[in-house]
Amino acid sequence: MEKIDIVVIGGGPAGLMAAGTAAAEGVTVMLLEKMEKVARKLRITGKGRCNITNARAIPEFLTKIYPSPNFFKPSLYSFSNQDIVTLLEKQGVKTYIDRGERIFPVSESAKEVAEGLNAFAKERGADILCHAEVVSIAHSADGFTISVKTPQESRTIAAKAVIVATGGLSYPLTGSTGAGYAFARELGVKVTPTHPSLVPLEMADKPGKLTNTTNLKNIEMVLWINQKKIDKEFGELEVLDGKLAGPITLRLSRAAVAAIDAGSSVRFTLDLKPALSPEQLDNRIARELANPAVKNLGGLLRTMLPSNLIDAFAELLPSPLSKPTADVSPKDKKAIVNRLREYPIDIEGYGGFSEAIVTAGGVDLKEIGSKTMESRVVGSLYFAGEVLNLDADTGGYNLQIAFSTGFVAGKSAAQKVKEANRADG
Numbered sequence: 001m002e003k004i005d006i007v008v009i010g011g012g013p014a015g016l017m018a019a020g021t022a023a024a025e026g027v028t029v030m031l032l033e034k035m036e037k038v039a040r041k042l043r044i045t046g047k048g049r050c051n052i053t054n055a056r057a058i059p060e061f062l063t064k065i066y067p068s069p070n071f072f073k074p075s076l077y078s079f080s081n082q083d084i085v086t087l088l089e090k091q092g093v094k095t096y097i098d099r100g101e102r103i104f105p106v107s108e109s110a111k112e113v114a115e116g117l118n119a120f121a122k123e124r125g126a127d128i129l130c131h132a133e134v135v136s137i138a139h140s141a142d143g144f145t146i147s148v149k150t151p152q153e154s155r156t157i158a159a160k161a162v163i164v165a166t167g168g169l170s171y172p173l174t175g176s177t178g179a180g181y182a183f184a185r186e187l188g189v190k191v192t193p194t195h196p197s198l199v200p201l202e203m204a205d206k207p208g209k210l211t212n213t214t215n216l217k218n219i220e221m222v223l224w225i226n227q228k229k230i231d232k233e234f235g236e237l238e239v240l241d242g243k244l245a246g247p248i249t250l251r252l253s254r255a256a257v258a259a260i261d262a263g264s265s266v267r268f269t270l271d272l273k274p275a276l277s278p279e280q281l282d283n284r285i286a287r288e289l290a291n292p293a294v295k296n297l298g299g300l301l302r303t304m305l306p307s308n309l310i311d312a313f314a315e316l317l318p319s320p321l322s323k324p325t326a327d328v329s330p331k332d333k334k335a336i337v338n339r340l341r342e343y344p345i346d347i348e349g350y351g352g353f354s355e356a357i358v359t360a361g362g363v364d365l366k367e368i369g370s371k372t373m374e375s376r377v378v379g380s381l382y383f384a385g386e387v388l389n390l391d392a393d394t395g396g397y398n399l400q401i402a403f404s405t406g407f408v409a410g411k412s413a414a415q416k417v418k419e420a421n422r423a424d425g
């Protein structure tokens with residue numbers, strides 16, 4: 001049987017970082033990736049641009065991490081947002097800071113980031129095997145036996161330490177199908193329930209429901225849970241396949257999904273004109289009504305809203321779009337202002353893992369050392385990246401979880417193996 005110091009399972013950002021970091025310590029490392037190439041998911045991040053990390057200072061960075069920023073803190077200090085930028089720049093990937101302190105490659109190419117990380121792992125000496133799916137991990141006093149299926153054969157590999165970096169359940173076509181949770185459970189490591197996060201939200205079938213491809217820029221979206229105002233975001237809203245999507249929905253989705261799961265009522269209200277004061281909005285409506293080119297209520301709305309929102313908007317008004325301008329009453333005006341300020345959208349569900357950016361839940365953090373990523377139950381078994389019960393807001397934070405925990409797992413696994421090798425003489 002082939003003998004390796006450390007086997008890393010999964011060639012996403014966490015696995016590549018772990019493999020390169022461990023190999024740099026001078027131990028033998030084999031990374032097993034079941035897909036035809038490494039980092040399939042990384043290649044589609046940030047709509048192909050890859051939001052690598054976020055430049056915010058560490059204390060503020062940590063406020064974007066769930067459910068336990070404290071667990072993540074030692075990893076982030078060990079390998080920070082600045083450290084991943086430095087590492088990638090050494091691999092020839094130049095970066096820049098965009099809006100919201102988000103860091104992207106200058107090339108705007110997620111593929112370049114994936115290849116930079118792959119080269120990092122290989123150059124440090126990790127042996128990377130694709131088309132190699134791990135089917136089971138057995139543990140005994142002698143270490144680990146890993147069963148691997150390749151297109152040609154089934155083989156077993158003996159390892160002194162294992163790093164599980166198999167990702168979560170989101171976008172399963174990229175290879176992340178939750179295998180790591182099964183490995184964890186089989187080895188006696190607890191896994192908390194998983195659910196989709198950063199995910200599109202399903203609108204209830206009610207008057208005013210937004211239709212497909214409605215794209216609203218520069219709006220404010222307020223989240224209400226059980227009629228209580230919880231949070232708000234400003235930016236761009238998209239509707240895709242009958243679901244609310246786009247950056248502001250994703251940012252508010254974590255709280256919305258938790259509320260839906262708890263059986264609470266979830267509603268968004270949109271301020272479609274957040275830049276206008278009440279007085280400016282009234283003046284704008286009066287000006288448009290006085291314009292001879294505006295013949296009726298529909299004409300008024302067309303001057304103020306994107307055309308694909310008008311039919312839905314009209315469903316929430318007391319008068320029809322054909323009502324002549326001269327007949328528009330104070331009640332009509334009040335209704336228009338109210339709807340422009342608080343356009344209601346009730347939410348009744350959320351998308352599945354195939355649409356979710358990340359998985360919330362996973363390997364229970366109580367079972368893992370936060371300074372090593374080592375299981376407290378099974379020595380020399382490590383977890384890194386999304387397989388852990390760690391996730392974050394959009395903005396580059398999720399990839400940093402993969403980089404930092406991958407680094408810590410790789411470093412501590414290598415140190416432990418080196419100590420054992422020294423003890424063995």
Ligand SMILES: Cc1cc2nc3c(=O)[nH]c(=O)nc-3n(C[C@H](O)[C@H](O)[C@H](O)COP(=O)(O)OP(=O)(O)OC[C@H]3O[C@@H](n4cnc5c(N)ncnc54)[C@H](O)[C@@H]3O)c2cc1C
Nearest residue numbers: 010012013014034045046051134167175385386396398399
């Ligand atoms: C559309 C989309 C866009 C995103 N954009 C961003 C962004 O811009 N910025 C950001 O910070 N985050 C983004 N994310 C989230 C980010 O991609 C993930 O958090 C990150 O990829 C997790 O890294 P990971 O290495 O833990 O897991 P993954 O990237 O999921 O990698 C796990 C790897 O393990 C392999 N594997 C699984 N099971 C086995 C097995 N049994 N044997 C062998 N190999 C196995 C898989 O094939 C996969 O390659 C995005 C996610 C999606 C879906």
